[in-house]
Amino acid sequence: MIRFALIYLSMLFVSGCAMLKPVEVKRLGDVNAYQFVFISQTQTLNSGTGGGYIGYGTSGGFSYITSKSINPSDVISGILMKKGFVIVESITNPTQTLIVKYGQGDKREVLGGLGGYTLEVSIQILKAKTQEPLFLCTAEGQGDTEADDIREAITRCLQEL
Numbered sequence: 001m002i003r004f005a006l007i008y009l010s011m012l013f014v015s016g017c018a019m020l021k022p023v024e025v026k027r028l029g030d031v032n033a034y035q036f037v038f039i040s041q042t043q044t045l046n047s048g049t050g051g052g053y054i055g056y057g058t059s060g061g062f063s064y065i066t067s068k069s070i071n072p073s074d075v076i077s078g079i080l081m082k083k084g085f086v087i088v089e090s091i092t093n094p095t096q097t098l099i100v101k102y103g104q105g106d107k108r109e110v111l112g113g114l115g116g117y118t119l120e121v122s123i124q125i126l127k128a129k130t131q132e133p134l135f136l137c138t139a140e141g142q143g144d145t146e147a148d149d150i151r152e153a154i155t156r157c158l159q160e161l
Contacts, residue, residue, distance in 0.1 A: 020118060020140045021108075025160045029134035031125055036097040037085045038128065042073040047146035070147035072102050072154060076123070079158045097128035104150070105138065118142045119149035123157050135161060 046069045077087050080100070091097050105120030118140040125135040137160055141152030 019110075020142060020156070021120075023137060023139040023156050023160055026136040027134075028132070028136070029127075031098060031134050031161060034096055034098045034127075035086055036088045036091075036093060037080050037100055038088050038091050038097055039073045039076055039080075039100045040102065042071055042102055044069050044071040045147060045150065066144060068145045068147035070150055072104075072121070072150055075151055075154045076100055076102060076158065079155065083158075083161065091128050094127075094129040098134065099126045099128050099131075100124070101126065102154075108140065110142070116142060117149075119146060119153060121150060121153040121157060123154070125161075137161075 046067065081087060085098075088097065091099070101124040103122045103124075105122055107117045107119055109117050119142070120138060120140050122136070122138045124133055126133050137157040139153045139157040141149040141154070141156060143149050143152055
């Protein structure tokens with residue numbers, strides 16, 4: 001039982017130490033010249049993690065489960081609102097509006113899978129009037145669940161805005 005606990009704690013330690021790739025950013029214009037943001041809708045993702053140990057007979061045993069959900073467009077909206085942008089439901093003033101596109105990229109195994117994996121997201125911010133890109137970024141995230149991975153990756157990406 002002690003051996004199992006040590007292995008489990010080692011796995012938690014290793015998975016918490018993953019080196020994330022640097023955020024890739026391309027700034028092609030000034031987003032601060034815009035007031036409104038239209039964000040493409042995304043689907044809610046539900047994810048979970050769990051574990052357990054069952055001892056022999058009536059002794060021992062523990063288990064846990066964590067379930068989380070995330071809608072990437074909600075996270076993006078919150079971050080952009082904090083930066084002073086007004087989120088709109090439709091584009092009525094294209095000269096003052098940006099369009100935000102979100103995409104989910106690859107999973108990258110850490111330490112051959114022993115350290116879990118990272119999830120990559122990409123975000124494009126485009127001029128609504130011409131569809132020209134102003135800001136492009138790609139970032140990785142790693143957490144306890146896929147929802148945590150996505151939240152961290154989006155946050156890392158938009159910190160560069």
